[in-house]
Amino acid sequence: KQEVTQIPAALSVPEGENLVLNCSFTDSAIYNLQWFRQDPGKGLTSLLLIQSSQREQTSGRLNASLDKSSGRSTLYIAASQPGDSATYLCAALSYNTDKLIFGTGTRLQVFP
Amino acid sequence: DTGVSQDPRHKITKRGQNVTFRCDPISEHNRLYWYRQTLGQGPEFLTYFQNEAQLEKSRLLSDRFSAERPKGSFSTLEIQRTEQGDSAMYLCASSLEGRQETQYFGPGTRLLVL
Numbered sequence: 001k002q003e004v005t006q007i008p009a010a011l012s013v014p015e016g017e018n019l020v021l022n023c024s025f026t027d028s029a030i031y032n033l034q035w036f037r038q039d040p041g042k043g044l045t046s047l048l049l050i051q052s053s054q055r056e057q058t059s060g061r062l063n064a065s066l067d068k069s070s071g072r073s074t075l076y077i078a079a080s081q082p083g084d085s086a087t088y089l090c091a092a093l094s095y096n097t098d099k100l101i102f103g104t105g106t107r108l109q110v111f112p
Numbered sequence: 113d114t115g116v117s118q119d120p121r122h123k124i125t126k127r128g129q130n131v132t133f134r135c136d137p138i139s140e141h142n143r144l145y146w147y148r149q150t151l152g153q154g155p156e157f158l159t160y161f162q163n164e165a166q167l168e169k170s171r172l173l174s175d176r177f178s179a180e181r182p183k184g185s186f187s188t189l190e191i192q193r194t195e196q197g198d199s200a201m202y203l204c205a206s207s208l209e210g211r212q213e214t215q216y217f218g219p220g221t222r223l224l225v226l
Contacts, residue, residue: 031211031212032211032212034214042219042220043218044203044205046217089155091155098160098211099145099157099170102155104153
């Protein structure tokens with residue numbers, strides 16, 4: 001059974017810092033891994049999707065990497081801004097199912 | 113296209129009442145998913161449809177829950193005899209067919225059972 005864990009649960013950083021959010025999964029037989037952003041009381045916005053054959057994906061200041069062998073993915077945010085404050089969720093899609101398994105998220109606060 | 117929409121956005125009900133939520137997916141998406149999210153947790157899968165066929169249901173979906181997608185377009189999620197433990201955010205997502213496709217989420221319906 002796939003389990004997804006995110007560390008840290010919360011993070012508070014000053015504006016301008018580069019930061020790394022971590023995601024671990026127990027079953028390495030994943031089809032893809034997605035990173036989402038969720039603002040308080042809102043739905044999820046897809047940030048990056050990494051297929052199992054890929055090692056990383058980039059979008060603007062965001063870079064996500066995937067290491068299936070170690071069961072880990074990281075989301076790197078460069079030059080953080082207060083507008084980046086949100087909860088970041090990772091979700092794994094395994095080969096034997098069509099449902100996403102989510103971690104509990106990292107709540108990020110970037111202060112000016 | 114305006115994305116995935118959900119209605120209502122908020123619902124307060126008394127224990128024992130029935131509630132129904134609606135989800136309208138992105139028009140060309142033939143897959144539709146329902147998730148439930150409680151405070152401080154990630155979303156948990158409930159069920160999904162491909163067109164009008166319900167292909168997978170979670171064990172979380174007790175007999176009090178039923179979901180439909182009668183014409184392969186919008187979907188409804190009904191909870192009968194609500195309990196306080198049903199209080200959560202109910203999220204809908206849609207995607208094109210294919211595992212490589214991104215799921216696009218709606219804003220959610222927040223349910224509070226008193």
